Amino acid sequence: ETGVTQTPRHLVMGMTNKKSLKCEQHLGHNAMYWYKQSAKKPLELMFVYNFKEQTENNSVPSRFSPECPNSSHLFLHLHTLQPEDSALYLCASSQELGAGGYNEQFFGPGTRLTVL
Amino acid sequence: GQQVMQIPQYQHVQEGEDFTTYCNSSTTLSNIQWYKQRPGGHPVFLIQLVKSGEVKKQKRLTFQFGEAKKNSSLHITATQTTDVGTYFCAGQNGGTSYGKLTFGQGTILTVHP
Numbered sequence: 001e002t003g004v005t006q007t008p009r010h011l012v013m014g015m016t017n018k019k020s021l022k023c024e025q026h027l028g029h030n031a032m033y034w035y036k037q038s039a040k041k042p043l044e045l046m047f048v049y050n051f052k053e054q055t056e057n058n059s060v061p062s063r064f065s066p067e068c069p070n071s072s073h074l075f076l077h078l079h080t081l082q083p084e085d086s087a088l089y090l091c092a093s094s095q096e097l098g099a100g101g102y103n104e105q106f107f108g109p110g111t112r113l114t115v116l
Numbered sequence: 117g118q119q120v121m122q123i124p125q126y127q128h129v130q131e132g133e134d135f136t137t138y139c140n141s142s143t144t145l146s147n148i149q150w151y152k153q154r155p156g157g158h159p160v161f162l163i164q165l166v167k168s169g170e171v172k173k174q175k176r177l178t179f180q181f182g183e184a185k186k187n188s189s190l191h192i193t194a195t196q197t198t199d200v201g202t203y204f205c206a207g208q209n210g211g212t213s214y215g216k217l218t219f220g221q222g223t224i225l226t227v228h229p
Binding site: 041042043045048056090092104105106107108109110 | 204206221222
């Protein structure tokens with residue numbers, strides 16, 4: 001529907017597991033984002049990639065490791081997570097318009113993560 | 117850091133009643149965006165406001181950006197059950213890094229038929 005896909009849609013993992021979330025955008029955008037959405041909290045920006053370069057790391061713990069191999073793909077590698085990391089993880093993309101302008105963000109459906 | 121406060125947190129209305137959610141930023145914004153998230157869904161972009169005092173309409177939805185570019189509102193006239201969801205405002209400060217949006221907590225709207 002939005003041109004941004006995320007896999008898996010649901011993930012249950014133990015605290016010692018290592019897993020990865022994948023995001024792909026088919027919109028030709030040059031910026032991609034990871035957000036965390038917890039119950040009763042606003043959307044929290046985690047990482048921003050602009051032209052494959054990380055431009056923002058919003059004080060995210062090192063157990064979350066992003067990777068952006070190209071402008072269409074974004075990964076979030078997870079290891080030794082805590083139960084409080086359980087949340088909906090949303091990927092988004094947008095297009096820079098030039099001169100610092102930007103367009104709206106298109107969100108993927110999200111990955112519902114549960115850490116046991 | 118920049119904070120964006122949104123009120124109310126919850127709003128329950130009867131179908132046909134009006135609804136308004138308000139957004140206030142601790143800093144002057146370069147622009148503000150509004151998103152809607154249906155239950156179980158993901159945020160979907162509604163509109164962007166850029167100019168001081170700007171007013172935009174989309175059918176029954178009216179969006180306003182304050183003169184000081186620190187506050188905004190979304191007003192829905194004659195709500196329908198399809199309006200159910202969470203409405204987020206998201207502000208960008210021109211001094212922050214590219215593309216960074218600060219989201220409000222959202223207003224959860226329920227509409228009783």
